[in-house]
Amino acid sequence: MRVRLRDLAEGLGLSVMAVSKALRDAPDIGVATKARVLAEAAKRGYWPNEAARSLRVKQSGLVGLLLPDLTSEEGAMVSGSLAEAAQEAGIALLVGVARSGKEEAEQVRAMMGRGAEAIFFLPRISTEHRSAVLEVVGRAGLPLIFFKRYPADVDGGKGKVSWVVRDMGGAANLVLDHLHDLGHRKVAYLGGHPAARSSAEHLRGMEEGVAARGMVILGGVQMVGLEAEGGEAEMKKMLGKKERPTAVVCVNDAIAAGASRALLAAGVSVGGEVSVTGVGDGALACYGPVPMTTVCFPSLGRVGFSLWQKVREGKGEMKPEIVKGELVVRESSGKA
Amino acid sequence: MRVRLRDLAEGLGLSVMAVSKALRDAPDIGVATKARVLAEAAKRGYWPNEAARSLRVKQSGLVGLLLPDLTSEEGAMVSGSLAEAAQEAGIALLVGVARSGKEEAEQVRAMMGRGAEAIFFLPRISTEHRSAVLEVVGRAGLPLIFFKRYPADVDGGKGKVSWVVRDMGGAANLVLDHLHDLGHRKVAYLGGHPAARSSAEHLRGMEEGVAARGMVILGGVQMVGLEAEGGEAEMKKMLGKKERPTAVVCVNDAIAAGASRALLAAGVSVGGEVSVTGVGDGALACYGPVPMTTVCFPSLGRVGFSLWQKVREGKGEMKPEIVKGELVVRESSGKA
DNA sequence: CTGTTAGCGCGTTCAA
DNA sequence: TTGAACGCGCTAACAG
Numbered sequence: 191m192r193v194r195l196r197d198l199a200e201g202l203g204l205s206v207m208a209v210s211k212a213l214r215d216a217p218d219i220g221v222a223t224k225a226r227v228l229a230e231a232a233k234r235g236y237w238p239n240e241a242a243r244s245l246r247v248k249q250s251g252l253v254g255l256l257l258p259d260l261t262s263e264e265g266a267m268v269s270g271s272l273a274e275a276a277q278e279a280g281i282a283l284l285v286g287v288a289r290s291g292k293e294e295a296e297q298v299r300a301m302m303g304r305g306a307e308a309i310f311f312l313p314r315i316s317t318e319h320r321s322a323v324l325e326v327v328g329r330a331g332l333p334l335i336f337f338k339r340y341p342a343d344v345d346g347g348k349g350k351v352s353w354v355v356r357d358m359g360g361a362a363n364l365v366l367d368h369l370h371d372l373g374h375r376k377v378a379y380l381g382g383h384p385a386a387r388s389s390a391e392h393l394r395g396m397e398e399g400v401a402a403r404g405m406v407i408l409g410g411v412q413m414v415g416l417e418a419e420g421g422e423a424e425m426k427k428m429l430g431k432k433e434r435p436t437a438v439v440c441v442n443d444a445i446a447a448g449a450s451r452a453l454l455a456a457g458v459s460v461g462g463e464v465s466v467t468g469v470g471d472g473a474l475a476c477y478g479p480v481p482m483t484t485v486c487f488p489s490l491g492r493v494g495f496s497l498w499q500k501v502r503e504g505k506g507e508m509k510p511e512i513v514k515g516e517l518v519v520r521e522s523s524g525k526a
Numbered sequence: 527m528r529v530r531l532r533d534l535a536e537g538l539g540l541s542v543m544a545v546s547k548a549l550r551d552a553p554d555i556g557v558a559t560k561a562r563v564l565a566e567a568a569k570r571g572y573w574p575n576e577a578a579r580s581l582r583v584k585q586s587g588l589v590g591l592l593l594p595d596l597t598s599e600e601g602a603m604v605s606g607s608l609a610e611a612a613q614e615a616g617i618a619l620l621v622g623v624a625r626s627g628k629e630e631a632e633q634v635r636a637m638m639g640r641g642a643e644a645i646f647f648l649p650r651i652s653t654e655h656r657s658a659v660l661e662v663v664g665r666a667g668l669p670l671i672f673f674k675r676y677p678a679d680v681d682g683g684k685g686k687v688s689w690v691v692r693d694m695g696g697a698a699n700l701v702l703d704h705l706h707d708l709g710h711r712k713v714a715y716l717g718g719h720p721a722a723r724s725s726a727e728h729l730r731g732m733e734e735g736v737a738a739r740g741m742v743i744l745g746g747v748q749m750v751g752l753e754a755e756g757g758e759a760e761m762k763k764m765l766g767k768k769e770r771p772t773a774v775v776c777v778n779d780a781i782a783a784g785a786s787r788a789l790l791a792a793g794v795s796v797g798g799e800v801s802v803t804g805v806g807d808g809a810l811a812c813y814g815p816v817p818m819t820t821v822c823f824p825s826l827g828r829v830g831f832s833l834w835q836k837v838r839e840g841k842g843e844m845k846p847e848i849v850k851g852e853l854v855v856r857e858s859s860g861k862a
Numbered sequence: 863c864t865g866t867t868a869g870c871g872c873g874t875t876c877a878a
Numbered sequence: 879t880t881g882a883a884c885g886c887g888c889t890a891a892c893a894g
Contacts, residue, residue, distance in 0.1 A: 192666070194886095194887060194888090195887070195888070196887080204864085204865090205864070205865050205866080206865090206887090206888080206889095207864075207865060207866080207889080208863090208864055208865075210888070210889065211863095211864085211889090214889090218863060218864080219863070219864080220863060220864085223863085223864085235665055235666070237635050237638055237639050238639050238887085238888080239581070239639065239641070239886090239887050239888070240636075240639040240640045240641070241576075241577045241578075241580050241581045241586065241640065241641050241886090241887080241888095242577075242581050242870090242886070242887035242888040242889090243887080243888055243889075244577050244870095244888095245575070245577045245578050245581060245870050245871065245872090245886095245887080245888075246869085246870050246887085246888050246889050246890080247870090247888085247889070247890090248870075250577065252640070259606060260596070260602055260605050260606035260609055261602050261603055261606035261607070262602075263602075263809065265602070265606070266596055266597050266598075266599075266601070266602035267597055269596045269605075269621070270595060270596035270597035270601070270623070271597070273596055273621055273622070273623045274623055277622060277623055277624075277629070277633065282620055282622070282636055282637075282640060283620065283621050283622070284618055284619065284620055284621075285605070285609055285619050285620075285621045286609070286613060286618070286619070287606070287609045287610055287613055288613075293613070297613065299573050300576075300616075300618055301618075302573055303573050303574055303575065303576040304576045304577065304588070304618060305575070305576070305577050329571050330528070330571070418809075418812070418813045444813070447813040448813065451813060451817075473599070473754075473809060473810060474809060474810075474813055474814075476754070477754045477780070477783040477784065477787060477810055477814055477815065478810075478813055478814065478815070479813065479814070479815065481787075530871060530872090531871070531872070532871080540880085540881090541880070541881045541882080542871090542872080542873095542881090543873080543880075543881055543882080544879090544880060544881070546872070546873065547873095547879095547880085550873090554879060554880080555879070555880080556879060556880085559879085559880085574871085574872080575870090575871050575872070577870090577871080577872095578870075578871035578872040578873090578886090579871080579872055579873075580872095580886095581870095581871085581872075581873095581885095581886050581887065581888090582871085582872050582873045582874080582885085582886055583872085583873065583874090583886090584886075
């Protein structure tokens with residue numbers, strides 16, 4: 191069924207080595223033989239057995255990506271950009287989903303077993319302190335690149351651990367600048383759980399930015415979930431209070447979409463009476479309840495991949511990357 | 527660095543085979559030895575080399591998924607559900623993105639080289655007739671499972687080619703039933719390019735369903751792209767015409783979201799003056815411009831995976847699956 | 863330029 | 879119950 195080097199060699203009356211060299215375009219092989227071999231290989235539909243190859247050369251050309259969910263926009267964006275970058279570099283991508291620490295450890299072990307040369311990891315949103323992945327991968331001495339969320343108790347770049355995260359503090363300030371210009375002073379905040387380092391960064395950016403501009407945070411909520419449902423529920427509660435903010439700053443687009451939906455349902459015009467902002471610039475920002483003012487970031491997957499690629503080629507350390515965002519103004523924000 | 531069977535064997539004063547058997551829980555190994563081996567393996571952090579293993583046993587426990595884009599909701603849904611199903615079965619998943627026939631062929635060859643036991647394929651939306659993937663995979667005699675779109679000139683189930691598609695004709699009828707009950711008679715249609723078999727099925731369902739219920743299609747558009755932008759643009763054009771439909775049936779949620787946005791921008795209430803429906807029940811259906819009446823389908827990835835799994839275990843053929851949808855009524859549809 | 867030898871880490875086979 | 883020999887498909891290092 192499957193054609194091997196030996197089959198080609200026998201068919202051509204050559205040695206296995208000659209065929210191997212011809213196919214790999216080695217320097218010490220005759221042009222004539224090479225042509226014959228290539229023709230035969232094409233005719234018989236040969237393709238190399240990478241398992242055998244990587245067993246021999248101890249390089250698999252394979253990396254693993256571990257994430258909690260591929261269907262979420264977050265997961266889709268990271269995996270999509272990483273897959274593109276890997277494909278362009280001729281590196282294959284193994285994808286695993288894991289919803290618990292136990293599954294994470296299993297999946298990572300499976301990836302290492304298959305020869306993954308690096309592990310890319312988008313952690314779950316969780317308050318767990320130690321990550322099983324960090325332990326398993328660290329012990330094996332494999333490069334480990336975190337996306338978006340990262341452990342507080344590790345210093346990146348030094349060893350084989352690094353991360354690519356968004357500059358959430360900067361994102362908060364971009365939004366606050368914009369809202370301040372529009373005349374907003376009293377804002378509400380819908381954030382993530384501060385145990386997650388990037389949520390904490392966003393919160394810090396908010397607190398510092400608000401103080402620096404003479405603004406105040408009227409209602410501040412830290413949610414564990416980061417979905418639209420949560421934003422909708424929290425916004426509903428907030429509408430019951432007597433003092434109302436003129437703007438609602440959210441830590442992501444989904445929460446902002448949920449909050450917008452709640453406001454619209456209560457007959458409040460979004461972008462008119464109350465402004466709402468998100469972070470991410472995904473599908474919900476463009477085609478959500480209201481075209482949304484948000485902060486757009488470059489694809490983290492690409493950045494992470496080139497981080498590793500440099501190390502693989504022996505050029506430099508894996509310095510963590512804090513990616514800067516850009517403000518995108520749409521209709522969900524307006525004058526106070 | 528990496529621990530091999532031999533390292534464990536030497537450390538324990540056993541043969542490689544004894545260790546191998548102990549780790550695989552073979553019947554002919556002593557309980558005491560097994561315990562010793564397991565302890566040592568755990569202590570030294572052993573994990574098997576799958577490349578070597580699959581070279582020997584000629585089974586990789588690996589499948590490949592090829593798609594045009596992981597970041598689209600379509601790609602994210604298929605890959606997410608396939609990844610979950612594979613993970614539960616202990617099968618690893620190789621993911622490749624490809625935007626052209628040439629890239630598709632390359633990626634598929636790479637997957638086969640790595641020992642993929644089956645190829646799952648979500649084709650691009652295209653009007654090309656012959657797929658390079660079909661050719662390459664078919665020649666290798668590997669199982670090939672299409673998602674959503676499939677070749678017109680192949681009969682599935684017979685050989686190693688099959689597919690999992692949504693019952694788009696049925697989806698059209700679910701929606702038409704609902705709209706007819708609400709009193710709608712004149713509907714507009716925003717569909718996909720009929721070269722894609724599933725778009726053609728939806729169109730056929732529409733035409734037959736409309737005729738059977740004494741309804742008419744006022745404006746019918748087949749778009750090549752299936753994104754929100756297209757729906758928005760087409761809806762704008764439609765608003766310029768003199769005769770207006772009371773409902774707009776769209777072939778997916780993104781187009782419906784775009785159409786809704788155009789209607790709202792023109793001051794037309796969606797679900798009040800004009801009803802809009804989609805297909806898919808994704809994020810845009812729940813948190814789009816208007817909570818959307820749509821058709822929800824089970825995850826195709828899971829269905830496709832179990833299709834292959836049966837064959838792998840030697841139980842039955844790969845019969846193509848036409849998955850039925852369910853109507854989800856939300857606010858975007860109302861009385862005519 | 864071409865071929866030979868050896869072995870990557872594992873599992874099948876069969877003998878001890 | 880355990881172990882020795884052998885080979886999966888490929889390539890590094892050397893010899894011819």
